[in-house]
Amino acid sequence: MDEQKPKSQRRVRYAGTHPKLFKEKYKELHPAQYADDIAKVILQGRTPAGMHRSICVNEIMEFLKIVPGQIGLDATLGFGGHSLEMLKCLAPGGLLYATDVDPFELPRTRERLASFGFGPDVLVIKKMNFSEIDQIAAEAGLLNFVLADLGVSSMQIDNPERGFSFKVEGPLDLRLNPKSGKSAAALLKTISQHKLEELFKTNADEPYSEIISKAINI
Ligand SMILES: C[S@@+](CC[C@H](N)C(=O)[O-])C[C@H]1O[C@@H](n2cnc3c(N)ncnc32)[C@H](O)[C@@H]1O
Numbered sequence: 001m002d003e004q005k006p007k008s009q010r011r012v013r014y015a016g017t018h019p020k021l022f023k024e025k026y027k028e029l030h031p032a033q034y035a036d037d038i039a040k041v042i043l044q045g046r047t048p049a050g051m052h053r054s055i056c057v058n059e060i061m062e063f064l065k066i067v068p069g070q071i072g073l074d075a076t077l078g079f080g081g082h083s084l085e086m087l088k089c090l091a092p093g094g095l096l097y098a099t100d101v102d103p104f105e106l107p108r109t110r111e112r113l114a115s116f117g118f119g120p121d122v123l124v125i126k127k128m129n130f131s132e133i134d135q136i137a138a139e140a141g142l143l144n145f146v147l148a149d150l151g152v153s154s155m156q157i158d159n160p161e162r163g164f165s166f167k168v169e170g171p172l173d174l175r176l177n178p179k180s181g182k183s184a185a186a187l188l189k190t191i192s193q194h195k196l197e198e199l200f201k202t203n204a205d206e207p208y209s210e211i212i213s214k215a216i217n218i
Contacts, residue, residue, distance in 0.1 A: 021168065022159050025049040032115075052154040054081030060147065061085050069093040070144035075130035076100060078153040080109040086147075087118045097136050097143075098125045101177045104162075105155055152176065188216065 014024040027034040028041065028048040041048045060082060066072065066089035074083045077100040086096055096118075100106050110125050126136070130148060137143065156176065157164045163173020163183065174184040191199075193213050200209035 022049050047154050049158050050155050052079035052081065054079070055149065057081065057085055061089070064145045064147070066090060066094075066145060071095045071140050071142070072097070072145040073133070073136055073140070073143050073147070074098040075133065075146060075148040076150060077106065077109055077125060078102075078149065079105070079155065080113050082147055082149060083109075083123070084113060084116060084118070086145075087113070087116075087122060090122065094122065095140070096123050097140055098123060099128050099130050099133075099136070100125075101127065101129055101180075102153070102156065103127060103177055103179055105153060 012019075012024045012026065014020065019025045023029075025048075027037045029050045031038045031048065031051065038048050038051075042053070047053050064072075064086070066086055068089070068091060070090060071094065072086060072090070074086060074096060075098075077083055077098040080098075083096060083098050087094075090096055100109070106125065106127050110123075113123060128135070133146075152164065156162050159165075160168045160170030162178070163171045163175070172183065172185040172188075175181060188196075193216075196216065197209045197213035200206035200212060206212065
């Protein structure tokens with residue numbers, strides 16, 4: 001009988017007085033449960049683990065001048081900070097499309113925005129590359145505004161398992177969507193120095209692409 005009892009979920013033990021590793025930061029990873037602690041972290045000017053603090057929110061909202069009833073696109077949904085403010089301005093009658101390629105964070109953001117009352121009736125989230133914006137335009141018609149907050153989200157960098165961190169050990173992956181394409185580690189096994197140099201140049205305008213690609217032992 002005992003074997004069938006669900007095991008009690010104990011939080012990860014950590015050494016010392018404060019959790020240091022991403023997976024140990026149980027308070028920051030459960031912001032709804034520990035709202036006061038999260039507020040303290042933000043007041044200290046830090047970004048809680050697993051969260052993203054949106055940039056230039058006031059400036060962006062001032063620039064976009066969104067009014068109720070408009071249709072817009074947040075091309076880089078991320079944690080949904082910009083989308084949340086846009087949705088507040090769009091009601092009533094507006095509609096926001098949002099895209100992101102991250103299959104892990106996207107459902108969390110969908111849930112978070114739904115908890116603020118913004119469900120599929122006002123927010124259409126698509127897991128897709130914003131390079132396919134023509135598909136959105138075909139579906140939505142004329143868009144009143146588009147925001148593209150290019151880059152990565154803090155959640156992606158924070159979690160070493162996502163393969164972006166250089167502060168702590170983790171796999172070398174570097175994919176926003178790990179379900180598509182090759183990890184950086186796999187790529188390095190087959191790519192030539194010359195091709196790597198080209199990648200740095202084309203994808204990142206890296207002025208030291210030759211030096212860096214030669215320094216990486218491939
Ligand atoms: C800087 S964050 C956006 C943060 C967001 N504005 C917020 O308030 O939380 C950039 C996001 O763009 C996404 N992204 C990067 N390249 C993309 C692409 N080509 N298509 C769609 N999303 C992309 C990343 O996965 C990341 O979540």
